[in-house]
Amino acid sequence: MSFGFFNYWVFIILLMIGLYTVMSRSNLVKKMIGLSLFQISVFLFYISMGKISGGTAPIVVENITDGAAPVYSNPLPHVLILTAIVVGIATTALGLSLVVRIRESFGTIDEEEILEMKDGA
């Protein structure tokens, strides 16, 4: 429960909120919102993982006067997450365009109504 793991608590709580939204909502757009939240929480996890207390941006510092090598935060997880953000956007865009097509074909974006329709058909 130490405060030092604050970032992981935020990540896990957001993750669970997202997952719960995906499972509990029958509105497809709300499902997509939950899914985005779910993915974004993982971005936070990666970004906070690379941070080192007192670390600075990884840019080569010239003319160091006091002789101490600067502490850098790890940039790699940030770069990875740029890729994951692009993937997330693509997923959201594709998901929402599917919702649009579902609305056009079924006339509703509510999962339960769609299921009832299938049973009737």
Place this chain on the structure above:
Amino acid sequence: MAPDMLSMSSQFPILVAIIPLMAAPVCALLRGRNAPWAFTTIASAFAFYVSLQLLLTVASSGPISYELGGWAPPWGIEYVVDLLSGFLLVLISGISTGVLLFARESVVKEIPTSQLGLFFAAYLLALTGMLGICITGDAFNVFVFLEIMSLSSYALIAMGERTDKRALTAAFQYLIIGTVGATFYLIGVGLIYMMTGTLNIADIAARFPEIEGTRPILAAAGFIVIGLAIKLALFPFHVWLPNSYTYAPSIITAFFAGTATKVGVYLLIRFIFTVFGVNYSFTGLELTDILLPLAVLGFLSMSAVAIYQTNIKRLLAYSSVAQLGYMILGLALASESGLTASIVHIFNHAIVKTGLFLSVGCMFYVVGSNYLKDLDGIGRRMPITTFGFVLGGLGLIGVPLTPGFISKWYLVVAALEKGSFIGYGLVALLMVSSLLAVIYIWRVVEVAYFRDPPDGAEKEEAPMSLLVPTWLFILGSFYFGIETSFSVGMAKAAAAFLMGGA
């Protein structure tokens, strides 16, 4: 850079992934009925040729490592071809090429002509993703390729909407579940990176023993195994699969049935045996206790569910989930012979299932329906296609001389190694599941041969361009059921390599 680095064959590892990736945007620009198809087929065939060359090189002179952009691993991304990944590359690109031969006339009925360019572009991207997953030696790169494959497959499945609008909801469901699975995998990779500071799979494996008892690694293993289980549709994470396979266009079902879930199994094998190591996976994590019951429950319940299906594609989809149970059973046995059985079954099932889905595609081409009620007397209306289906069905059941028998033989051998109680129990359960397979294939046979065709139904065979690729797979499956030196030889060597590398 040494001069020999510039020769074509030294660039083969990157070409496998780059060819379909670069071909995709070009394909999206092509118009007309034949141009996108022809272009895609050529790209896929070229990828197949390159994969074969890679596998031959690996078989003769050991694993290949390729540094992307000249950055040495573990800093740069490394592409690795070993026996297992080479074997999968050949399988995937080969099935893709075979299915594409079938595609030309089949897609015309199911996809609007104006969208063919985009359709085949998505197909090429899905192929890129699958080949990339197999060849990359970088855990994060796997995630990227996994998402390339998944995103394009959601789009491809949704393209089935012209035939049945439920393709849209199936694709949406798959998108939600698939994204959750991929994100779980991403979390797992993040935790591993936190503990090891590296993303290179070989490098992680080398550092793994120091950290294997720690809690973040336990969490990472959990996230990765569950994430991949969702992606490969292991029972009980399979709910997306039957819907997607049922409503996707015929060639997409055939293509994915042979490849998409197999890639998931490959990744699971890669992580369990290469990254985590046999020791940690099966004594630290006790994965046998988790995967074995799921595999057994999976093949029993899904074979039983398949019996009650009214749609022939859905019937085969449930059978696919059951067959995945066999593959997972093999690797859950945690022995070299079990792993061999698993890899052999990846190969055999891919060929048999693709052949079956292609013959269903032929029926759909002529009849316009996948429901059993519309296929009355199909054996008399389309004798050649239906006979192919029956032969494929025998392969699924595991009759001797078919590849299904080879897989089950090795599974039984591996199960018996486990000793008395569990071993015999597993063998008995495998027999039960095979009998269930007899029942669900028999249901189709009954409809096809013992019911009268509807009045006025003419005898009408599918065109040659559909029949030839279908029979290629069906006869190919018999070839590999009799002449097993390639499939079993490769699987044995790969299994020995994986167990020895641990």
